[in-house]
Amino acid sequence: MNLLNPLPLLSLSLLLAACGQRSPTSASQPTPSNCDVSEILADANLRDCQGDYRPQTAQELEMLRDCQTISGHLSLPHGVENLDALAKLLRVEGGLSIQSSTQLKDIKGLNRLTYTSELDIYNNPSLQQISGLNCLSEVSGDLRIQDNAKLTSISGLQSVRIAQAVELKNHPLLKNFSGYPRLLKIKSLEVRGNDQLQSLDLGSLVSIENSLEIRNNQGPLQLRLEQLKSIGSYAEIRDNQNMPALQLESLESVGGYLEIRDNPALNILELPRLRQLGDYLEILDNAQLPSCQTEAISNQLGGRCDCDRNFPGGKC
Numbered sequence: 001m002n003l004l005n006p007l008p009l010l011s012l013s014l015l016l017a018a019c020g021q022r023s024p025t026s027a028s029q030p031t032p033s034n035c036d037v038s039e040i041l042a043d044a045n046l047r048d049c050q051g052d053y054r055p056q057t058a059q060e061l062e063m064l065r066d067c068q069t070i071s072g073h074l075s076l077p078h079g080v081e082n083l084d085a086l087a088k089l090l091r092v093e094g095g096l097s098i099q100s101s102t103q104l105k106d107i108k109g110l111n112r113l114t115y116t117s118e119l120d121i122y123n124n125p126s127l128q129q130i131s132g133l134n135c136l137s138e139v140s141g142d143l144r145i146q147d148n149a150k151l152t153s154i155s156g157l158q159s160v161r162i163a164q165a166v167e168l169k170n171h172p173l174l175k176n177f178s179g180y181p182r183l184l185k186i187k188s189l190e191v192r193g194n195d196q197l198q199s200l201d202l203g204s205l206v207s208i209e210n211s212l213e214i215r216n217n218q219g220p221l222q223l224r225l226e227q228l229k230s231i232g233s234y235a236e237i238r239d240n241q242n243m244p245a246l247q248l249e250s251l252e253s254v255g256g257y258l259e260i261r262d263n264p265a266l267n268i269l270e271l272p273r274l275r276q277l278g279d280y281l282e283i284l285d286n287a288q289l290p291s292c293q294t295e296a297i298s299n300q301l302g303g304r305c306d307c308d309r310n311f312p313g314g315k316c
Contacts, residue, residue, distance in 0.1 A: 035135035035159070037112055040068065040088050052094060061085045069093065078102060083109025083132075092116040095141065099123060107156075108132035115140075123147045131156035137182075138162040146170055158182070169193050175219070180204065192216050203227060215239050220265075226250060231258075234279070238262050245269075252276060261285050267314075269293050274300065281305045290314025 040046065045066045052072035055061040058080050064070070065085045073094035076083070081103045089110065095118035098107065104124055111132045118141035121130065127148045133156045142165040145154065152173050161182035168177055170193040177191070178201035188210040191200055197217045201224040208228070212235040214221075221243040227250055234256035237246060245268035246260065253276035260269065261284040269289055274297070281304055283294045289310040296316065298305035 035112065035114065037090060037114075037135075040090070040112060043088065046088065058085075064089070073097070075099065076101060076104075080104060083107055086110055087112060090114050096120070097122070098127075102126060106130075106132055111135060114138070117141050119143045121145045121148065124151075125149050127151050128153075129156070130154045133157055134159060136160055140164070142167070144169075149173070154178075164188075166190070172196065175199070177201065178224075185209070189213070190215075195219060197221055200224065206230075208232065211235065212237075218242065220244070223247070229253070231255065235259070241265065249273070254278065257281070259284075264288065267311075269297070271297055271300070277301060277304060281307075283307045283310065285309045287311060288314075290316060292316035 046068045047066050048069045049064065049067040050071045053064065053070060054075040055064065055077050057077055061077055061080055062085045066088060068088055069091040071093050074092050075097040078100050080101055086109045090112055091114060096116045097120045099120065099122045101124045103126055105126050105128050107130060109132065112135055113133060114135050115138045119139050122144065128150050129152060136157060137159045139160065140162065143163045144167040146167060146169045148171055150173060151171050152175055154177050157180060159182060160180055163183065164187040166186050167190045169190065172195045174194050175196050176199040177197065178199050180202055181204050183202065184204055185207045186205065189208055190213040192213060192215045194217045196219040198219050199222050203224040203226055205225060206227050207230045210233045212231050214237045216239045218241045221240055223246060225248055228248060229250050230253045232255045235254055236259045238259055238261045240263045242265045243263050244265050246266060247268065247270040249270060250273060251271060252273045255278045257279035258277060259282045261282055264287045266286045267288040281301060283297065283305060291310050291312050292314060293316055294305065294307035294310055298307050
C-alpha cells in the first residue's frame with residue numbers, strides 16, 4: 001500500500017458509525033514493559049473503530065478520541081496542531097500516515113501506540129522532533145521518515161523491536177538518529193540526504209536482509225553499527241562529505257556488492273571479519289583513506305577489490 005496516495009474521506013456520521021463495541025481480546029494485546037495502558041483499557045467508552053479514516057479537521061480527528069484500535073489506515077489531517085485526540089489509540093492495523101501537516105510540531109499524542117502495519121512521516125514542515133512514539137514496539141511493514149524540513153531529532157522509537165524497510169531521507173536540520181536498543185533485524189536501511197546528520201546509532205542491529213544505503217549525508221557523521229554481521233544483498237556507502245570513520249567490526253558477509261566511495265573525509269576503514277562477498281568490492285575516490293588500509297582489506301578477500309584513487313600515503 002502506498003501511504004502517500006489519498007484515501008476516501010469518511011464523514012463525521014460515518015466516523016461515529018464505524019466505531020464498534022469494545023473487543024473482548026483488546027486487553028491481551030502485548031505492550032512494551034515501560035508503557036502503562038491499564039487506565040486506557042479500563043475506560044468504558046473505549047471502542048474498536050472499523051475502516052479507513054482520513055479526517056480533514058481537528059474536529060473530525062476528535063471523533064476518534066475513544067478509539068483503541070483502527071482496523072484500516074489512518075491519515076492525519078493537514079491543519080492539526082496536536083494529536084491529543086489519539087491518546088487512547090493502541091493499534092492501527094492498516095498503517096499510519098502523518099503527511100503535510102503544516103502546524104504539527106511533535107507527535108506526543110501517539111505516546112500509547114504500540115503497533116502499526118506501516119509508519120510514514122512525510123513532508124511536515126513544522127515537525128521538530130519525534131519523541132512521542134515511546135510505546136511503539138512493532139511496525140510490521142515499512143518505517144519511512146522523509147522531507148521534514150525542521151526535524152532535528154529522532155529519539156522516540158526506543159521500543160521498536162520489529163520493522164521492515166527503514167528509510168530516513170532529506171532532512172536539512174536532523175542531527176541524530178539513535179536510540180533503538182531492541183531492533184535486531186530489518187529488511188533494508190536507507191539513510192540519504194541529511195545535511196547535518198552527526199549520529200546514526202543502530203548499535204544493536206545484527207542483520208539486514210536486503211540492502212544498506214548510506215548516501216549523500218553532509219554532516220560529521222558517526223556510525224554505530226558495531227553488531228551488524230550480515231547484509232543479504234548489497235551495500236552502498238558513498239558521497240558522505242564529513243564521515244571520518246567506517247568501522248563495521250562484526251560484518252562477516254555481504255550477499256551482493258559492497259561500494260565505499262566518494263567519502264572525502266574518510267580516513268579509517270575497518271572490516272576485520274568480512275570474508276564472504278557475493279559480488280564485487282569497490283573502495284574508490286576516498287581522498288583521505290590510506291591505501292594501505294584498502295590493500296589489507298583486498299588481501300583479506302583474496303585480492304577481490306577495485307581499490308583506486310584513495311590516499312596513496314598514510315600509515316596503518
